[in-house]
Amino acid sequence: KSKVRKRRNNEKAATLGCQSPPVYRSQNLLGNSILRASMRATKEDRGPQFVVDTMNSFGLDCHTVKVPIMDYELLVTRDPENCRALFTSPDFDISDTRQASWMPLLGKGIFTSRGDIWKHSRSLLRPQFSREMISDPNLEEEHLQNLYARLQADSSTGWTDTVDLAPLLFKLTLDTSTDFIFGRSTYTLKEGGAIKDKNGREIDHHFNEAKVWIDKRGALAKFYWLLNSKEFKEHCDTIHDFADSIVAERLASKEKKTASEKAGRYNLLSELAKDTQNARELRNETLHVLIAGRDTTGCLLGWVFYFLARHPVVYQKLRDAVLEQFGERQADFRALNNFNYMQWVINESLRIATVIPMNERRAQRDTVLPAGGGPDGKSPVFAPKGTQVLIPLYAMQHRKDIWGEDAEEFRPERWATHRPGFEWVPFGAGARKCLGQQFGRQEVSYIVSRFCQKYDRIENMEQGDGRIRLHHAIENRSGTGVQIRLHEAKHST
């Protein structure tokens, strides 16, 4: 059967003028050597670099590779032209792997669906993200103050202890996201305030652990179903209970507005409840937004501070610009959107560390990628229906022919002249482009601007060999955390 399919595909490819890209040859009989090597690299926190090295081994000008694994074939492409086709052509959509691995936690919703179900979710959520009111500096400020309380400075020197900022930033983005989505924060940063499960464990434990399971299921691709456990179910159930109780309370309430809305605060759940009273739908969509926005923003914040601590000149320049524009007062979001140097620092962090290092699409029907085939890589490549195509954003964002010889360097100034196309798509592109890009950027800009006002120095305190460790946790976070100490500016005067 597979021989017949192969012959039919070859014939169709020839008719369409397609040629094969270079093919990765497995080093073992089972045909899974690449999977094993890539899992090893991921375990060693160098997964994205492994993709670069593997593609480079075909030549620096080879940007598309075919990878047979056991009984299926993947295409991997770091070619911006292919990337454009993958994001903008209706011939491609998200794969079954993403749907299947996330389903137990998220159910059906914007992130896991295709076709009409996805269209419905997108049309429900999209209008919310075009509103100015969802951005609220006061919401950020409340949770930021809880973070500061965890960063006490020595009263004589002004220095905090050495701290790993990364876990605190994930708590911060959980607290802000739940506040914005449900109108009720998890308060994981507030002393004694965190929501706990019946066993006394804080709610973020379940979010973190559930994602570890989802990640492992995703790595097994079509064998995802092998990984299921009581523990995974318990994490999902706790998160569902958390969301369900808030949704049920909202639907049962006779009040038009919750207490936080009366105080002028927006929340997504109340807005969605104006369009649908289906409790399961409300749970799913709110959890989808929570999962899509919380860790991505936490990761990005972590990387920004990671690089600022290693580049004091950049920090000083950013701090000077913040103080010049805003002094000590809270920045407003619109001004932060137009604050060039802040946006360059964010872009450069997204480029060099890549919060989502690998995106993907599946061919919905027999179709072609515009480039990558034949000896010169210029011919189209045939992608039969069902082919999964991996888009290694990290590899694309480290191409020296696009970004220059200093592609490995953190240099925000490159954004003064670089006008990105499809070689830089950290928020995706096309119909499924990230809905929260603006929101996430605003949150990051706001928190970073407040740090600039409060602290005049950020010192990198990481011990060890200094190698950047790209730790895969669906998003890509620093494998050594963000080990820093901070100096309060008021002690310098």
Ligand code: HEM
């Ligand atoms: C700040 C860092 C963020 C990054 C790097 C990021 C990245 C992405 C990427 C790459 C996608 C597209 C996935 C694909 O192509 O299939 C996406 C989708 C999405 N993002 Fe974000 N995101 C971020 C923040 C947020 C925030 C803060 C929210 C919400 C509050 C959010 C909500 C969403 C949603 C709902 C989708 C699904 C869109 C769809 O499939 O139609 N994201 N994000």
